[in-house]
Amino acid sequence: MPGTYTHKFDTPAYKGEVTINTGLFIGGKWVDPVEGGTIDVVNPATGKVITAVSVGTKQDVDLAVDAAKKAYKTTWGLHCPGAQRGRLLNKLADLLEQHLDEFAALEALDVGKVFVKARVSDIGGTIATLRYYAGWADKVQGKTIETRETKFAYTRHEPYGVVGQIVPWNFPMAMMGWKIGPALATGNTIVLKPSEITPLTALKLSELIIEAGFPPGVVNIVNGYGHTVGQAITEHPLIEKVAFTGSTLVGRKVLKASAESNLKVVTLELGGKSPTVIFDDAALDQTVNWAAFGIFFNMGQACTAGSRIFVQEGIYDAFLEKFTVVAKGLTQKTGDPFSPDTEHGPQVSQIQFDRVMGYIDEGKNGGAKVHLGGERHGNEGFFIQPTIFTDCNLDMKITHEEIFGPVATIIKFKTEEEVIEMANNTTYGLACNVFTQNISRGIRVAHALEAGSAWVNNAQVPEVGVPFGGYKQSGIGRELGEYALDTYTQVKAVHINIGPN
Numbered sequence: 277m278p279g280t281y282t283h284k285f286d287t288p289a290y291k292g293e294v295t296i297n298t299g300l301f302i303g304g305k306w307v308d309p310v311e312g313g314t315i316d317v318v319n320p321a322t323g324k325v326i327t328a329v330s331v332g333t334k335q336d337v338d339l340a341v342d343a344a345k346k347a348y349k350t351t352w353g354l355h356c357p358g359a360q361r362g363r364l365l366n367k368l369a370d371l372l373e374q375h376l377d378e379f380a381a382l383e384a385l386d387v388g389k390v391f392v393k394a395r396v397s398d399i400g401g402t403i404a405t406l407r408y409y410a411g412w413a414d415k416v417q418g419k420t421i422e423t424r425e426t427k428f429a430y431t432r433h434e435p436y437g438v439v440g441q442i443v444p445w446n447f448p449m450a451m452m453g454w455k456i457g458p459a460l461a462t463g464n465t466i467v468l469k470p471s472e473i474t475p476l477t478a479l480k481l482s483e484l485i486i487e488a489g490f491p492p493g494v495v496n497i498v499n500g501y502g503h504t505v506g507q508a509i510t511e512h513p514l515i516e517k518v519a520f521t522g523s524t525l526v527g528r529k530v531l532k533a534s535a536e537s538n539l540k541v542v543t544l545e546l547g548g549k550s551p552t553v554i555f556d557d558a559a560l561d562q563t564v565n566w567a568a569f570g571i572f573f574n575m576g577q578a579c580t581a582g583s584r585i586f587v588q589e590g591i592y593d594a595f596l597e598k599f600t601v602v603a604k605g606l607t608q609k610t611g612d613p614f615s616p617d618t619e620h621g622p623q624v625s626q627i628q629f630d631r632v633m634g635y636i637d638e639g640k641n642g643g644a645k646v647h648l649g650g651e652r653h654g655n656e657g658f659f660i661q662p663t664i665f666t667d668c669n670l671d672m673k674i675t676h677e678e679i680f681g682p683v684a685t686i687i688k689f690k691t692e693e694e695v696i697e698m699a700n701n702t703t704y705g706l707a708c709n710v711f712t713q714n715i716s717r718g719i720r721v722a723h724a725l726e727a728g729s730a731w732v733n734n735a736q737v738p739e740v741g742v743p744f745g746g747y748k749q750s751g752i753g754r755e756l757g758e759y760a761l762d763t764y765t766q767v768k769a770v771h772i773n774i775g776p777n
């Protein structure tokens with residue numbers, strides 16, 4: 277029998293106890309992995325181990341797929357009316373809302389997120405996502421198509437069956453919501469792998485999945501490493517679709533595994549190096565705040581982070597001065613994610629800390645100027661100061677590789693044509709932000725930039741009803757909105773003959 281772990285929170289922001297099951301969640305039960313094994317969960321604010329939880333292997337993925345397949349064929353899929361699927365999703369959202377503080381506390385503990393922000397953005401956002409897809413569950417409809425005088429056809433949007441879902445560490449709950457919401461609304465069953473370094477909220481959610489009344493096997497959660505559990509999901513012959521969020525490097529492996537196994541449908545949400553383009557006529561204070569949010573939100577660990585900030589020459593000095601003040605304010609409010617005064621927490625892990633500090637060194641040695649920050653903050657945990665590099669050019673590693681940390685690179689430009697060319701000079705295409713009071717120009721530039729999401733006079737706030745995904749090497753397919761439903765259904769065309777022949 278797998279164990280449980282109880283964490284006692286005695287913090288300014290949250291006091292209480294939260295218990296989680298530390299095993300794998302397969303077929304509606306918590307089980308030990310077939311071959312045993314655990315992984316330490318580390319608190320990024322201190323660098324200390326919180327607890328250990330189970331990690332599975334391929335054998336556990338096989339068991340989870342069996343459970344998911346059985347559920348699909350008996351209690352879910354085409355056997356469960358959409359209205360009922362919607363009711364269960366709404367129930368799950370209600371339960372999550374009742375436990376909002378517990379989930380926000382776990383996310384802050386495990387990922388280092390600022391508690392108050394995790395509450396609103398990560399957990400609040402997940403609740404909204406589940407409710408949004410609950411509403412779609414009984415509205416998955418096909419079309420009727422007239423073909424000939426005595427014939428017509430109609431389409432059915434059928435679920436794939438068992439889908440695999442692989443989630444990253446930067447938004448563990450939110451990415452889980454983006455995935456399970458549309459998959460369940462459309463009638464699929466799920467084998468999901470959280471990131472092995474941030475599994476706590478996924479494990480906690482498994483309790484609410486039972487309490488909400490989802491039949492056993494509809495959602496299975498197999499924690500584990502990418503090269504074992506992740507790979508087993510991507511290679512599994514009975515998984516018909518995989519939704520992956522993570523790095524472009526691993527995204528390629530997911531596609532390859534599909535090609536070499538059963539040609540499962542693959543959707544990918546990958547990395548980015550998104551431009552924030554600021555024209556001379558931008559509303560300065562509003563722009564500064566959004567640009568800072570665009571790069572420093574979640575300690576820069578956001579796929580849509582506006583990490584390349586292009587500023588037109590006429591506003592450059594004024595922007596830099598005010599942007600520096602905002603970043604300095606964050607530096608002063610860096611610390612304990614549970615303190616009500618904190619606005620900036622740690623990076624998620626030692627590995628990410630080292631990676632980001634490596635890029636900062638690279639920037640320093642490569643000719644860019646550290647205008648602010650550039651050092652670790654404090655001497656425990658994985659904190660990095662909000663950092664601003666100036667004197668950057670597009671040949672530097674820091675301006676074209678995804679850093680995934682609180683590091684802004686600022687580049688001056690002269691004309692609209694020039695900035696469009698510079699901003700598009702990347703293999704990524706996830707997002708872009710444009711700031712100008714000339715709305716025609718804002719829209720024109722948003723259209724010209726090669727990215728799946730464009731924000732004009734705001735930055736990187738996804739909306740549940742609006743599709744999200746990448747151009748170029750930032751991804752394939754869309755999550756969120758009605759568009760996500762298409763990625764979880766396959767279309768069957770049924771031809772009917774009503775004539776005598």
Ligand SMILES: NC(=O)c1ccc[n+]([C@@H]2O[C@H](COP(=O)([O-])OP(=O)(O)OC[C@H]3O[C@@H](n4cnc5c(N)ncnc54)[C@H](O)[C@@H]3O)[C@@H](O)[C@H]2O)c1
Binds near residue numbers: 529706
């Ligand atoms: N586009 C988006 O929506 C979006 C959202 C969040 C994060 N991201 C991207 O995610 C990356 C950061 O997350 P990360 O470090 O967790 O990424 P990662 O690619 O290292 O890991 C993502 C997930 O894939 C798993 N994985 C690793 N190797 C695997 C393999 N061979 N087969 C199958 N699964 C495997 C990991 O265990 C983890 O669960 C960044 O590049 C970021 O831009 C993208």
